[in-house]
Amino acid sequence: MIRRTFVTTATLGAAGAACMQQSVSPATERPPIRMHAGAQRSPTNVEILQFLKRHGVNHCCGYPPHPGDRGYWLKEDLEKTRELCESHGVALDMVALPFLASSHIDREERGAIMLGQSPERDRDIEDIHKMIHGCAETGIPAFKYNMSILGVLRTEPTPGRGGSQYSTWRLDEARPDPVETRAGRVDADTAWERITYFLDRVIPVANEYKVRAACHPHDPGVPPDGYQGVSRVLGTPEGLYRFMSIQESPYHGFNLCLGTTAEMLQDPAREIHDVIRRIGGQKKIFNIHFRNIRGKRDSFQEVYPDEGDMNMVEVARTLWEVDYPYMLMPDHMPRHADDPKGRQGFAYGFGYINGILQSLQDGA
Numbered sequence: 001m002i003r004r005t006f007v008t009t010a011t012l013g014a015a016g017a018a019c020m021q022q023s024v025s026p027a028t029e030r031p032p033i034r035m036h037a038g039a040q041r042s043p044t045n046v047e048i049l050q051f052l053k054r055h056g057v058n059h060c061c062g063y064p065p066h067p068g069d070r071g072y073w074l075k076e077d078l079e080k081t082r083e084l085c086e087s088h089g090v091a092l093d094m095v096a097l098p099f100l101a102s103s104h105i106d107r108e109e110r111g112a113i114m115l116g117q118s119p120e121r122d123r124d125i126e127d128i129h130k131m132i133h134g135c136a137e138t139g140i141p142a143f144k145y146n147m148s149i150l151g152v153l154r155t156e157p158t159p160g161r162g163g164s165q166y167s168t169w170r171l172d173e174a175r176p177d178p179v180e181t182r183a184g185r186v187d188a189d190t191a192w193e194r195i196t197y198f199l200d201r202v203i204p205v206a207n208e209y210k211v212r213a214a215c216h217p218h219d220p221g222v223p224p225d226g227y228q229g230v231s232r233v234l235g236t237p238e239g240l241y242r243f244m245s246i247q248e249s250p251y252h253g254f255n256l257c258l259g260t261t262a263e264m265l266q267d268p269a270r271e272i273h274d275v276i277r278r279i280g281g282q283k284k285i286f287n288i289h290f291r292n293i294r295g296k297r298d299s300f301q302e303v304y305p306d307e308g309d310m311n312m313v314e315v316a317r318t319l320w321e322v323d324y325p326y327m328l329m330p331d332h333m334p335r336h337a338d339d340p341k342g343r344q345g346f347a348y349g350f351g352y353i354n355g356i357l358q359s360l361q362d363g364a
Contacts, residue, residue, distance in 0.1 A: 031323040033361050037353045038327025044081055049088040053255050059327050060171035061144060078138040079254035080322040091328055094142040094287060100316035104151035105181050114149050115183055117195045117258050129205045136209035142286050144214040144255040147195055148223055149230045152219045164334040169220050171298035180229035188231040196246055203247040214286035220263040236264050237275050243299040244284045253284035259302060259332060262310060269309045273318045282324030289331035290353055302332045305352050316356045328353050
């Protein structure tokens with residue numbers, strides 16, 4: 001009797017342990033690593049593609065020929081760009097729109113969307129519809145764009161390692177010149193109205209053709225009362241969350257620059273993971289600018305990825321945790337006089353990303 005009791009207890013214990021293992025393992029195991037190194041280097045030509053391929057980059061965001069006065073790419077433009085990439089073993093995963101770039105509105109030739117000017121903005125939106133259709137016809141799954149009036153704001157660069165120059169923003173040293181842009185005063189409500197007008201007309205077309213639209217956040221965020229008269233509503237995590245809720249669509253999301261996102265935070269090393277989980281958990285990240293900063297909101301330097309405040313290995317782990325499947329690309333790498341085209345810095349960035357991905361893969 002005692003022996004039968006022991007056998008029954010042992011059997012039940014083993015079964016219970018097996019059940020516990022089955023119930024715990026799926027929750028603790030990470031998905032396969034699907035993210036990969038990528039690049040956005042203009043122009044998309046043989047020289048650039050060979051540069052990417054030499055440094056282990058097999059995916060890119062491309063730049064088809066500028067459409068000029070026509071205003072939009074033809075199907076043939078997109079096909080030629082894709083075929084050129086593929087002939088060098090590089091997949092064209094995304095294209096950058098020929099307008100809605102990260103430029104200052106005073107230098108932007110096609111600023112009607114962000115200026116809220118009709119009928120010009122409706123013409124520009126119609127051109128985007130044509131380019132979305134062209135992407136679908138040529139097998140290009142995504143495009144990236146900005147919704148920016150102020151462009152990329154920086155103060156004077158600061159010195160970095162090995163004689164490098166670090167792009168820097170010190171809000172307390174910034175002097176707006178001019179005091180207001182040609183956009184005049186753009187408060188948060190006005191900015192949201194213009195963004196919503198755009199999304200309500202573009203995302204349904206992205207849905208129809210199943211092409212992802214990836215928006216870059218504002219770089220950097222500014223105080224709530226604005227800078228040069230402009231409130232930057234995509235310069236806080238709360239603004240990003242509101243943006244992605246305007247249209248409920250699997251084709252509406254972000255070109256999430258980790259450096260820009262860190263610039264929104266008081267404690268980037270800790271807070272960046274919560275932002276990635278919030279946005280990535282909803283599958284709203286379509287591209288990653290894998291860059292680091294030293295500092296925090298309103299005061300930072302853009303540094304090499306290994307010397308910033310964020311642990312980029314841990315950041316990559318969090319992206320893996322949310323099953324991010326697209327490109328990790330260097331961006332805004334430090335510059336040096338010996339490297340006028342900036343290629344040394346980007347080559348370093350490509351190797352750094354590939355090294356992290358290989359270490360994660362081997363650890364998996």
